[in-house]
Amino acid sequence: MGVRWVVSLLAQAVAVIFLVATSSFFLLQVIPGDPASVVAGLDADSATVERVRQSMGLDRPLHQRYFEWISGVSRGELGVSHVQRRPVEDLIRDRLPVTIRLAGFALLLSLLLGLGMAVIASAHSAGTTLTRLLEYGAFAFPQFWVALILLYFFSFRLGWLPMFGVEERGSMILPAVALALPNAAVVSRTARASLRELLQGNHALAARALGIPKSRVFLIHLLPLAMIPVLPVLAIQAGYLLAGAIVVEQVFGLPGLGRLTLSAIVQRDLPLIQGIIVVFGLAFPLLNASADFLVGLLWPRLRHGQSS
Amino acid sequence: MTSLSIRNLIVEKPRRRGTLTLVGPLDLDLRRGEILGLVGESGSGKTLTLRALAGIPPAGLEVRDSSGTYHPPCRTAMVFQDPMGFFNPRWRISRSLEEVLRVVRRVPAPVAPARAGELLEAVGLAREEGKLFPFEMSGGMVQRSAIAMALAVEPEVMLADEVTSALDPATRDRILQLLCRVGRERQVATIVVSHDLPSLAAVADRVIVLYGGRAIEEGSPGEILGKPRHRYTDLLVRSLPGRETRGAPLPEIPRDPAGDPILSSSAGGCPFARRCPVALARCHGELPDWSGEKNHRFRCFVPVRGEDHG
Numbered sequence: 001m002g003v004r005w006v007v008s009l010l011a012q013a014v015a016v017i018f019l020v021a022t023s024s025f026f027l028l029q030v031i032p033g034d035p036a037s038v039v040a041g042l043d044a045d046s047a048t049v050e051r052v053r054q055s056m057g058l059d060r061p062l063h064q065r066y067f068e069w070i071s072g073v074s075r076g077e078l079g080v081s082h083v084q085r086r087p088v089e090d091l092i093r094d095r096l097p098v099t100i101r102l103a104g105f106a107l108l109l110s111l112l113l114g115l116g117m118a119v120i121a122s123a124h125s126a127g128t129t130l131t132r133l134l135e136y137g138a139f140a141f142p143q144f145w146v147a148l149i150l151l152y153f154f155s156f157r158l159g160w161l162p163m164f165g166v167e168e169r170g171s172m173i174l175p176a177v178a179l180a181l182p183n184a185a186v187v188s189r190t191a192r193a194s195l196r197e198l199l200q201g202n203h204a205l206a207a208r209a210l211g212i213p214k215s216r217v218f219l220i221h222l223l224p225l226a227m228i229p230v231l232p233v234l235a236i237q238a239g240y241l242l243a244g245a246i247v248v249e250q251v252f253g254l255p256g257l258g259r260l261t262l263s264a265i266v267q268r269d270l271p272l273i274q275g276i277i278v279v280f281g282l283a284f285p286l287l288n289a290s291a292d293f294l295v296g297l298l299w300p301r302l303r304h305g306q307s308s
Numbered sequence: 309m310t311s312l313s314i315r316n317l318i319v320e321k322p323r324r325r326g327t328l329t330l331v332g333p334l335d336l337d338l339r340r341g342e343i344l345g346l347v348g349e350s351g352s353g354k355t356l357t358l359r360a361l362a363g364i365p366p367a368g369l370e371v372r373d374s375s376g377t378y379h380p381p382c383r384t385a386m387v388f389q390d391p392m393g394f395f396n397p398r399w400r401i402s403r404s405l406e407e408v409l410r411v412v413r414r415v416p417a418p419v420a421p422a423r424a425g426e427l428l429e430a431v432g433l434a435r436e437e438g439k440l441f442p443f444e445m446s447g448g449m450v451q452r453s454a455i456a457m458a459l460a461v462e463p464e465v466m467l468a469d470e471v472t473s474a475l476d477p478a479t480r481d482r483i484l485q486l487l488c489r490v491g492r493e494r495q496v497a498t499i500v501v502s503h504d505l506p507s508l509a510a511v512a513d514r515v516i517v518l519y520g521g522r523a524i525e526e527g528s529p530g531e532i533l534g535k536p537r538h539r540y541t542d543l544l545v546r547s548l549p550g551r552e553t554r555g556a557p558l559p560e561i562p563r564d565p566a567g568d569p570i571l572s573s574s575a576g577g578c579p580f581a582r583r584c585p586v587a588l589a590r591c592h593g594e595l596p597d598w599s600g601e602k603n604h605r606f607r608c609f610v611p612v613r614g615e616d617h618g
Contacts, residue, residue, distance in 0.1 A: 202390050203394065209362045210458070210460075
């Protein structure tokens with residue numbers, strides 16, 4: 001992992017942005033709904049709609065608009081929102097920090113919860129049953145429902161945590177928990193499978209045969225090894241956190257990218273939707289690269305560039 | 309001086325109806341610095357015996373001896389067949405050694421690196437080679453490191469399970485000799501398990517032949533190889549490469565119609581009875597007691613007689 005790694009990472013990111021920018025542009029052309037009539041208003045006559053269409057540049061040929069869009073993306077310009085009449089990149093920049101904080105917190109939480117569950121499951125057979133139930137629950141219950149239940153108990157009934165917005169302390173806790181639960185289940189399943197294999201493996205046996213205590217073998221020797229398959233899975237899951245943020249931010253009233261996305265969809269704000277898709281798309285190569293980097297830290301064989 | 313003395317070691321699997329005895333009853337006596345070879349085919353219970361002795365039996369099995377539930381009576385260390393899997397793949401060899409020294413032997417942290425270096429030199433590696441990861445080493449080097457790990461424990465009994473079968477033939481003998489040399493030098497009783505009788509016989513002081521979880525013959529390597537008495541040992545020795553003398557065909561050990569010999573021995577008879585070409589009716593019902601002399605004994609109703617060994 002050196003210069004070559006960084007270069008290939010950058011090339012990957014550029015390729016992903018290009019593909020995402022292109023596909024988002026064409027996909028939004030074929031979905032039904034006319035942005036010009038939405039902007040002009042429901043009761044506008046056809047002449048007004050046509051004028052609006054011209055002012056939005058939507059009357060020009062498709063290829064011309066596509067090349068404008070792509071060259072804009074390459075300069076970091078994602079167009080102008082039809083509805084808010086502000087540059088898309090500015091709108092995203094305002095909202096991004098809240099979502100990054102939320103997703104980062106949720107990611108950390110899902111890792112801790114998932115690993116904790118896996119450790120409990122591996123330590124005791126009753127723990128396995130409990131963990132399985134928790135996993136199914138975390139998968140099965142819809143996120144908005146979990147979010148509402150959390151709100152009801154911890155904010156409304158107990159009053160421990162704020163109900164709405166980002167101003168008060170601890171306002172990120174409940175949204176992050178709601179967002180983290182399905183991911184925690186995925187982490188737990190992966191870590192559980194990997195721990196089970198390691199526990200039956202030769203290294204665990206050898207360490208115990210030499211007299212290293214069971215708990216130390218488990219925590220110091222095996223747990224870091226069990227993380228290796230978890231990290232890439234977590235990186236892929238982290239992408240879905242952004243999708244989950246759309247729902248969770250709505251329930252908790254967080255002014256993040258998720259709520260921006262929802263309102264952009266409702267208002268048929270095509271430039272804004274396109275811009276958000278590009279930003280979301282960029283998250284995947286970045287997250288995968290961080291996972292690769294962490295796996296390299298945990299697994300010297302990869303770092304030393306040897307293959308078996 | 310006795311280093312290990314165990315009576316009636318039994319490994320069994322509790323089942324819904326009764327228990328299945330997988331190994332034993334087995335008596336083991338080892339002097340300090342003695343090398344005991346444990347030989348047998350796959351499924352004869354060699355590895356199971358070692359894991360039981362080390363106190364790490366496979367899950368679901370119970371280990372007993374004459375005093376009840378078995379616990380290792382002294383400090384044991386075990387070396388395995390798969391040298392790569394032995395080590396923590398995240399750590400350099402020296403770190404793994406220091407881990408054992410510090411956690412098991414309570415060696416203070418500042419002293420541990422020097423001690424790890426001494427151990428590496430004791431097994432014929434350079435101190436600097438401790439900086440390597442297991443995957444950067446050859447199979448022989450890793451197996452040497454594994455022996456160093458076992459020595460780090462300062463065991464009274466060292467258990468070596470097929471330590472050479474993953475290595476190439478040239479390295480194989482050197483590793484086996486190294487293992488036995490450090491065992492004798494440090495006065496550690498060593499049990500070496502193998503299915504390779506000739507190379508075991510070359511290093512061991514004494515050999516026990518295991519079949520279906522039972523010891524069926526015991527003696528000096530020369531006696532076992534030269535004058536096997538039990539019918540199984542006889543067929544085993546005669547089927548060794550290079551033994552097909554005087555144009556006689558290589559004797560084949562008949563297949564067991566009932567499958568697992570452990571089931572036969574569980575029924576109370578000789579574990580080899582079903583496959584034995586000369587078995588008597590009583591061979592199926594009872595296991596004969598030890599006969600022969602102290603330095604070469606066997607359990608067989610129809611032993612091979614001396615004049616058969618021409």
